[in-house]
Amino acid sequence: MSEPIIVGKVEDIPEGEAEVVDSEDAGTEDDIAVFHAEDGNFYALDDTCTHETAPLSDGWIEGTEVECPVHSAKFCLKSGEALCLPATVAARTHKVEVVDGEVLLYPAAG
Numbered sequence: 001m002s003e004p005i006i007v008g009k010v011e012d013i014p015e016g017e018a019e020v021v022d023s024e025d026a027g028t029e030d031d032i033a034v035f036h037a038e039d040g041n042f043y044a045l046d047d048t049c050t051h052e053t054a055p056l057s058d059g060w061i062e063g064t065e066v067e068c069p070v071h072s073a074k075f076c077l078k079s080g081e082a083l084c085l086p087a088t089v090a091a092r093t094h095k096v097e098v099v100d101g102e103v104l105l106y107p108a109a110g
């Protein structure tokens with residue numbers, strides 16, 4: 001597996017907030033939003049909503065779901081699944097790990 005990207009320290013990303021990793025840094029097509037969910041865990045999805053072009057990192061986190069700030073589609077942070085209309089396509093997920101208090105992102109290849 002490729003080297004992880006250090007997103008930041010756990011305490012720097014409060015629960016209910018998201019940090020964006022630029023696509024250039026991630027080596028991916030889209031920016032990646034790393035969410036600190038209300039279950040205390042971190043999850044990462046492509047930042048762009050699959051419905052149109054809103055950044056999911058600006059959305060609202062509730063439990064382990066994020067609501068798009070533009071048309072209110074909801075996505076599961078664990079699976080990326082689109083949970084309600086108008087989005088019908090899942091968001092791409094990326095692996096996140098916490099090691100020694102640091103949040104590490106492993107951008108999905110391709």
Ligand code: FES
Pocket residue numbers: 049050051052053054068069070071072073086087
């Ligand atoms: S842009 Fe996200 S639901 Fe429309």
